[in-house]
Amino acid sequence: MIPVSNLGAGKAYGDNKTINIVEKLNRYNPFNGSCRISIKGQQASQLSEGAATSQGSGNNFPPGNSYWGNNGDGGDGGFNGGRPENSGPLELCQVARAPEPIVLTLSSFAVTKLAYVRLTKAFREEYMKATGTEVHFRLTFGGSGVQARAVIDGLPADLVALALALDVDKIADAGLVSSDWRLKFPNNAVVCETTVAFVVRKGNPKNIQTWDDLLRPGVEVVLANPKTAGVARWIFLALWGHCMKQGDKVSLEYVRKVFENVVTQPRDAREASDVFFKQKVGDVLLTYENEVILTNEIYGPEKALPYIVPYHNIRIECPIALVDQVIESKGEAAALAATAFCRFLFTETGQTEFARVGFRTNPKVAPGVAAGQTMPQAALWSVDEELGGWHAAQKKFFDHNKILDVLQTEVGRLKSREASAAEEGGAEVIRSSGMGEEDLTMKGWESGGGKGGEKEKATGIEEGKKEKD
Numbered sequence: 458m459i460p461v462s463n464l465g466a467g468k469a470y471g472d473n474k475t476i477n478i479v480e481k482l483n484r485y486n487p488f489n490g491s492c493r494i495s496i497k498g499q500q501a502s503q504l505s506e507g508a509a510t511s512q513g514s515g516n517n518f519p520p521g522n523s524y525w526g527n528n529g530d531g532g533d534g535g536f537n538g539g540r541p542e543n544s545g546p547l548e549l550c551q552v553a554r555a556p557e558p559i560v561l562t563l564s565s566f567a568v569t570k571l572a573y574v575r576l577t578k579a580f581r582e583e584y585m586k587a588t589g590t591e592v593h594f595r596l597t598f599g600g601s602g603v604q605a606r607a608v609i610d611g612l613p614a615d616l617v618a619l620a621l622a623l624d625v626d627k628i629a630d631a632g633l634v635s636s637d638w639r640l641k642f643p644n645n646a647v648v649c650e651t652t653v654a655f656v657v658r659k660g661n662p663k664n665i666q667t668w669d670d671l672l673r674p675g676v677e678v679v680l681a682n683p684k685t686a687g688v689a690r691w692i693f694l695a696l697w698g699h700c701m702k703q704g705d706k707v708s709l710e711y712v713r714k715v716f717e718n719v720v721t722q723p724r725d726a727r728e729a730s731d732v733f734f735k736q737k738v739g740d741v742l743l744t745y746e747n748e749v750i751l752t753n754e755i756y757g758p759e760k761a762l763p764y765i766v767p768y769h770n771i772r773i774e775c776p777i778a779l780v781d782q783v784i785e786s787k788g789e790a791a792a793l794a795a796t797a798f799c800r801f802l803f804t805e806t807g808q809t810e811f812a813r814v815g816f817r818t819n820p821k822v823a824p825g826v827a828a829g830q831t832m833p834q835a836a837l838w839s840v841d842e843e844l845g846g847w848h849a850a851q852k853k854f855f856d857h858n859k860i861l862d863v864l865q866t867e868v869g870r871l872k873s874r875e876a877s878a879a880e881e882g883g884a885e886v887i888r889s890s891g892m893g894e895e896d897l898t899m900k901g902w903e904s905g906g907g908k909g910g911e912k913e914k915a916t917g918i919e920e921g922k923k924e925k926d
Contacts, residue, residue, distance in 0.1 A: 558591035559787075559794045564614035566601040566687055566775075567727035568748045572649075572814045573618070579810065580801050584794065592794050600725035601687030608633065608780060615784045615795050618648065618777045620687025623847040625778045638778040641796075643803045647774040649747075649816040652835055653695045655765045656733060656742040656749045663740045668699040668767055671741065672714045679739035681729045682722040683861055688729075689722070692743045693861065694850060695771040698838060709860070716868045734762065745773065746832075750815030772837035777802060 565573055577594040584592050597604070597612070601620035608614050609631045617634070619625055628634045639645045657665050663676055671678060683689035696715055700708040723729040726744050730752050733742040742749075746766055753761035777799050784795050801807050808823035812830055820827040844850045854860045 558593050559791050560593045560595065561615045561784075561791065561795055561798070562595040562597065562613060563616045563618060564597045564604045564608055564612060565618040566604060566620040567598050567725040568688070568745055568751070569618060569649075569775075570596070570598050570727075571751060572811055572816070575810045575813070576802065576807060577798075579806060580798050583801070583806075584797060590790065590794065592798075598727075600681075600685040602685050603724070613783050614780050615787070615791070616777065616779055616799065618775065620773075620775055621690060621847060622647075622774070622776050623851055624687060625776055626848070628778075628780065633780050633782045634778050635781050639776070641779065642777065642799050644819060644822050646776045646778060647819070648777040648799075648802045648807075649775050649811045650819055651745045651747045651773045651775070651816050652766060652770045652837060653692055653773070654744060654746040654749050655767070656730075656744060656762050657764065658740060659762060661763060665741050666765055668696070668711075668769075671696075671718060671743075672711070676718050676741060677720045677739040678715060678718045679721055679723075679729055679733050679742045680719050681725055681744075683855065686723075686725040686729075688726040688745055688748075690855060691745075691771060691773045693854065694840060694844065697854070698771055698843065699769065701843065709864075713864055713868065716864060717871065719868075734760070746817070747815030754814075766833040766835055768835055770835045770837055772839045774839070 563573060563577070573594075573596055577596070581592050581594070584590060597607075597614070599607070601624050604612075604617065605619060605624035605627050608617060608628050617625060617628060622639070625634060625638060629636050629638060635641075642648075655665055655671075657663065663670075663673070665671070665676065670676065680692060681689040683693050693712070696712045697708045700711045720739055721732055723732050726748050729742060729744055730748055732738050734752060734756065746764075749762070749764045753764075756762075779792075779795055779799065784792050802811075803822055805823050805825055808818050808826045812818050812826050817832055818827040818830060840847055840850055844853075852859070
């Protein structure tokens with residue numbers, strides 16, 4: 458910083474002296490040290506009118522402000538705007554009033570990354586124009602269940618956009634999200650929707666078309682782990698739903714046979730896509746419809762893979778919520794920005810960005826966007842209507858020692874016996890029509906074994922970067 462002289466009624470300061478107010482301005486400088494403020498020979502009584510100059514990079518000032526005329530481009534995730542060479546000095550009182558940027562952390566599930574990079578960029582631009590306030594986003598992605606546990610364990614997320622409402626409810630049960638979070642935004646806070654798709658190899662050599670085709674001997678299925686990934690829980694329920702009108706015993710038998718054909722269970726939808734596309738494991742990948750659309754776009758026409766959307770399918774609903782305890786600690790301005798962002802997601806602009814990466818738009822939310830989509834026709838059923846909601850589904854299927862745990866334990870035992878028999882000379886293990894050594898009746902589900910998923914740390918916090926289309 459340049460030392461100040463001739464301040465006050467003819468009193469001069471030495472070269473090593475500085476003014477306290479300027480030190481304070483630099484300490485709380487909204488430009489985070491990239492510029493330093495100094496004062497040129499003005500009277501103390503004229504500080505409110507005195508001219509200030511800056512030293513540092515010239516492209517770190519917010520656009521659309523009263524500081525300088527033209528705007529430059531500082532890149533998404535940082536300050537935008539530039540200082541023309543012939544612009545006048547920055548008023549000291551204007552620097553003192555300049556608000557510090559708001560920083561919001563959004564925690565979401567793996568396959569929404571590109572959507573939220575685009576959406577946060579679009580929102581930042583609109584919010585800056587409307588309010589003059591700069592908003593930055595930090596984005597973290599991972600399996601929905603892993604993200605929920607990370608927030609509960611202390612990840613300071615201001616917003617959560619997860620794969621299923623149950624994960625938001627878990628955060629609410631921990632006292633971080635208000636219990637009425639569904640009522641704060643349109644459509645019960647469901648911001649995007651999708652369904653289940655089968656991704657197959659080029660030419661579909663196994664001719665996989667329907668849910669029943671997953672049962673055929675020799676069909677290798679790739680499916681994420683329901684213990685860590687929301688996508689896998691949705692798919693588990695979709696598998697159950699295929700036969701649910703025929704009763705629980707038929708549904709259980711069907712799901713068991715599918716799991717016998719599962720060859721690997723990655724942590725989340727994105728890892729499952731990598732295993733199938735890059736490592737070329739399996740004959741069919743069960744995943745979100747939007748995930749395969751985006752993955753095909755990334756790989757391009759030469760490496761894109763065909764996919765099928767079964768007609769009778771599940772409506773996958775993905776919600777957004779404010780983490781009230783975190784956002785309220787940041788003050789009113791941050792809370793207003795976070796709420797505005799959530800509402801922005803339900804606008805035609807927001808829904809268009811979700812549609813661009815393969816999500817289905819609910820006609821009740823954005824009818825114009827929904828009318829323009831050309832998605833495969835499907836009859837979608839909801840967890841709320843058919844299974845009594847996610848809390849009932851969790852208690853029946855996913856709680857410790859319930860259907861999923863017992864099923865995975867028994868299928869694991871069966872595969873272990875098959876592997877041992879193969880090592881001992883090819884002896885055949887007969888797969889019974891029941892669950893291995895015991896018949897899984899409703900009583901069996903209550904008392905069966907199986908270990909719950911271990912905690913994993915959410916990783917991948919990153920600054921939003923400028924998108925290059």
